[in-house]
Amino acid sequence: MYTASFAFFEAIWEAGITHCFVNLGSDHPSIIEAMVKGQREAKGKFPTIITCPNEMVAMSMADGYARLTGKPQCVIVHVDVGTQGLGAAVHNASTGRAPVLVFAGLSPFTQEGEHRGSRTEYIHWIQDVPDQKQILSQYCRYSAEIKTGSNVKQMVNRALQFATSDPQGPVYLCGAREVMEADLQPYSLKQQHWDPIELGGLPKSAVTKISEALAGAKSPLLVTGYSGRNHQIPGALVELANKVKGLRVLDTGGSDMCFPADHPAWLGLRFGADDAITTADTIIVLDCDVPWIQTRCKPREDAKIFHIDVDPLKQQMPVFYIQSDARYRADALTAVEQITEALNKEELSSKLQASAAEAEEERSKAYQNKLATIAKAAEPLADGSFGTGHLSKMLRDLCPEDTLWAIEAVTNTQFVHDNLQPKIPGSWINCGGGGLGWSGGGALGIKLATDAENGGKNKGKFVVQIVGDGTYLFTVPGSVYWISRRYNIPVLTIVLNNKGWNAPRRSLLLVHPDGLGSKATNEEINISFDPVPDYSGIAKAAAGGDIHAAKVDQASELESVLKEAIAKVQAGQTAVVDCKVAPDC
Structure with a gap:
């Protein structure tokens, strides 16, 4: 028997999902049947099922898995109450930009046995709510109801495209028992047609503007928060800091390792307030939600500020703004590599070399003092x-x-x-x-x-x-x-x-x-x-x-x-x- 539920699991393993963190309920008979079938007939392909007695924990496990690998995983919960049980974990996946696919069943929509999956239990009336998706849709990159088994794989892959395209985050699908019980003819998709959207780099004019500002800066600062999710970023930032000897790197998000602590440009983690923000004459804000807290710390009035981000407008934050001279939606790694390459131009390289020795000595001394202060404390x-x-x-x-x-x-x-x-x-x-x-x-x-x-x-x-x-x-x-x-x-x-x-x-x-x-x-x-x-x-x-x-x-x-x-x-x-x-x- 090939049901919509089995097609759902087939879709997620074809898309590369390897784990399902589940908290099952009365909406999942066909899901359970599909699990048993898959574990018996598709060993080695079927996702590993992890039973989670709490939805917050289930979502956090999928979040942690995705945060390390960049690979989305699946969470399965029980109708509206299980969706509500996800609670703060959905907020975390959203603000932390963790790609997670959440699926929840819906109470059956028939009650007289019209379809396999019609209502059979008291709770099916109690858990029938007007629009289950609205419980958490404001935290999701995409939310939708699977209304027919005929396109269940397309719905899964559309959701995963949203989850894995920047800014990444959770997505939510739900489907009623009757829909997920439906018998289908087996089918497949061309997986290469469902890749995520890739961001590009900076426009040439931006590269010129930012590289010239860095080359002429006396106290340049780069503020970041989550750019280190891409594990190539720390190395790219080290290369930039090696070229711009006076550059310091400050983390004001603390969600990822963005810059190594054994480099003299390291300023560590400070949540929105640090002296370096107030003294810098050029600031690059790179993939960062809260570069500074204005009631506690502000940049200089004459500071040149450039904001590079996968989501520079912070579209899910009703209030957000920084007084940047320019802002760009771009891939952080590509942008940093573009800027570093531009600094190789003879005019800019000569300008950097003129002050390199003094800047490097000053930065190294400040770094050693910082380490000594930390050790003493x-x-x-x-x-x-x-x-x-x-x-x-x-x-x-x-x-x-x-x-x-x-x-x-x-x-x-x-x-x-x-x-x-x-x-x-x-x-x-x-x-x-x-x-x-x-x-x-x-x-x-x-x-x-x-x-x-x-x-x-x-x-x-x-x-x-x-x-x-x-x-x-x-x-x-x-x-x-x-x-x-x-x-x-x-x-x-x-x-x-x-x-x-x-x-x-x-x-x-x-x-x-x-x-x-x-x-x-x-x-x-x-x-x-x-x-x-x-x-x-x-x-x-x-x-x-x-x-x-x-x-x-x-x-x-x-x-x-x-x-x-x-x-x-x-x-x-x-x-x-x-x-x-x-x-x-």
Whole structure:
């Protein structure tokens, strides 16, 4: 039997999707039949099915997989309620530009047995809503209903074209039981006719304008956020920085490794506020959503500003603008290579060489001072406790050099980035959105992806999740660590335990620095986690006891605790370490 549901699965595997993260329900009888048929008759081609007891985790796993590889994966959820269960994960995939295909069933539209798949259960009336797509369509690049099985493959591939064309993001398809149950004649598409749209580079006039500005600049700055999704970008930016000796590179997004920390042009990660922004005379904004926060940090009035982006208008943000002299929709890698090549022209090259020695010396000195400041701040405290900086430095020293870091450290992110000092393209991944809870499923998806890309289970790179304690609870650990155990996906989770949500206090102080809340306790402003949950114990319980759980609060014990946890993960067992960290360091 060849149904629309089987054609759906055939379409996604022909398009290159290898994993489906599923949370099944009453809308999926034909989907389940197709799964069984595919797993029996199409071994080696049929996507791997991962059961996810929570939709947020399912979507985050697909997101993490796509973020590392650039390859979209599939999430299958249950009618309107499962669609709503995706929640913040759809926001994350949208703002983080992760290509994910979501499919949900619809309640049957017939109730007297007119078609196979007609209503058979009470819930089919309750879950019949006017327009299910509207639940999340504003977060999707494309949303549509499959209305006939006859073109199900075309609908799937159209959705995937949107998902994988810049700006990438999630897409949503839904289909009623009767439609997905329909019998079809097998058919196929020419897959090469369904490729994504490719962006071009800069116009010649833009290349000339930007390269001349860089060559004449005394304090040039490049601000980026997610350009490192293309793993060739860090190398291209290094080449540009080697040519323009005074250029500094600042990351204000933190979603990808955009520039290596071992290069003297590295300014690290700062969310929208850094002295370099205020002093630069030429600024290139490259694939970045928030280059600066105007209430806290502004460029010079006379600064020349150029904005190059896959989405320079930020079409899904009602309010966005920067005072740039010019803006261009272009592929970041192509644009950087064009600018670098243009700087080889004799006139511009001579201008750069004239100030190269002085600029390089000044940049190198500033870089060494920055590293020294970071190292000093990361020292353990006098009472034997330690902060996130020291913990992160220890992780950098102990974990494999090519570790993949799934980061959701919220207010501690800057300390983590300063001390991990990522150097390898693709090694730092943060969701790029504001829906806390991504990193649990995200880390599992990243581990699945690196294993798949390197020959099979546990043959990929070491994966570490670093997550704040409040955010850890948002990850739905009961689901995350059950999945980790069920499918043997070993990761190391580091919980930054500071006894509460510190982000709301920071937000409060930015608006009311001397207000009542500034002097109130965490209990008074309702951000305290006291009594403190047993974070590693929650994970251990979810995995039926088969997880390494540990706690540490003294710097003197940290190395041994981390070494043991790392060894457990390398041996194939997930480990969760609850680290009590001192604030603001």
